[in-house]
Each structure stands twice: as C-alpha cells, then as structure tokens.
Amino acid sequence: MKNTFIIIFIIIILLQIIQIEKTNPKSNPKLEIHAPKEIMNIFKRSCYDCHSNDTNWPWYSSIAPVSWSVSSHVEDGRQWLNFSIWNSYTINEQNKKIKEIFRSIYIAMPPSDYIYFHEESFLTKKERNLVRDWTGVMNDNKPIFTNITEKIHE
Numbered sequence: 001m002k003n004t005f006i007i008i009f010i011i012i013i014l015l016q017i018i019q020i021e022k023t024n025p026k027s028n029p030k031l032e033i034h035a036p037k038e039i040m041n042i043f044k045r046s047c048y049d050c051h052s053n054d055t056n057w058p059w060y061s062s063i064a065p066v067s068w069s070v071s072s073h074v075e076d077g078r079q080w081l082n083f084s085i086w087n088s089y090t091i092n093e094q095n096k097k098i099k100e101i102f103r104s105i106y107i108a109m110p111p112s113d114y115i116y117f118h119e120e121s122f123l124t125k126k127e128r129n130l131v132r133d134w135t136g137v138m139n140d141n142k143p144i145f146t147n148i149t150e151k152i153h154e
Ligand code: HEC
Pocket: 042, 043, 046, 047, 048, 049, 050, 051, 072, 073, 074, 076, 077, 080, 081, 097, 100, 101, 103, 104, 105, 108, 109, 110, 111, 114
C-alpha cells in the first residue's frame, strides 16, 4: 500500500517535466470586440479565460496533468472564438459566431466544470437573455452583426 503511494507520487512528479505552454499572445486592442459595458462585463467574467488572449491561468494550471486539460480547453476555446481578435474575422465569420454565441450561451457555455471552479462565471437567466438580445439573432430578417453597434447606441 505504502509503495503504491510512493509510485503514484513519483509518477506525478515525473509528469511535471512535461510542461505546457501557457501563452497570452499580445493582441491589438483595436481588434477586440466592442459591445456595451454590461455585455462586455459578462464576456470578461465568464468567457475571457478561454475565448480571449487575456487568460487568467489559475495556480493549478501549472500542475500536470491538470495543466494539459486546462491548456487544451484554452487552445480549443480560442480557436473557436477569440474575442481579442474579433475584428479580424470577416463579417460572415462574425455572423456565424454571433449565432453560435446565441445558441451556446443558453446552456453549453461557460462549461459546467469551469463554473464549478469559477463560481463567479455563473450567469443568471437574465444575463443569458441580455446576451441573447444583444446578438439580435431573434430578429432573423435583419443582418445580424452589422446592426448591433447602432442598435445599442440608440
Ligand atoms: C473553460 C473554458 C471555456 C469558457 C469559460 C467558455 N468557453 Fe466557449 N468553448 C470552449 C471550448 C473548449 C470550445 C470548443 C468546442 C466545445 O468544446 O464545445 C468552446 C466553444 C464555444 C463556441 C463555439 C462552438 C459552439 O458550441 O457553437 C462558442 C460560441 C462559445 N464557446 C461561446 C462561449 C461564451 C459566450 C462563453 C461565456 C459565456 C464561453 N464560451 C465560455 C471553452 C470555454
């Protein structure tokens, strides 16, 4: 029994040799998404760790094997949607992503295991609806993203 613990301990120590890269690539502030403050606050609080270049890497993200899982979430998340480079997406891409945000913010995002470790990322139904309204997806016959900024400043 004692030996098993020692072996597990040694394995965990050895795993630490495989370090992952935790990068926060520099990004041009001009490329960041622009949205009203309430919406930005929601995105920053609940989405930015995985969908921007400004990830807050928690202490446990330095410890293998947790680190592999955290970094692959961030890599994946950024690839799907990166708010830090939003304006480098084409209008078509933005429209597609805005529809995905509309869809995923209701249940899938932020992921429930993430909420478990980051209580503050939990979104109330009201906050989810606020983002959904902001996307404008409910008004199908309007071009979606191009109108949003104007709509918000009305
Ligand atoms: C813990 C990391 C994490 C957080 C926090 C997170 N996401 Fe994601 N997101 C991912 C990953 C990983 C994917 C890649 C596809 C998948 O696993 O579903 C993804 C995919 C997406 C997609 C595209 C795919 C789809 O399902 O349509 C959208 C849109 C999205 N996230 C929006 C959000 C929004 C909005 C928030 C904040 C409210 C958020 N995410 C918070 C990790 C995260």
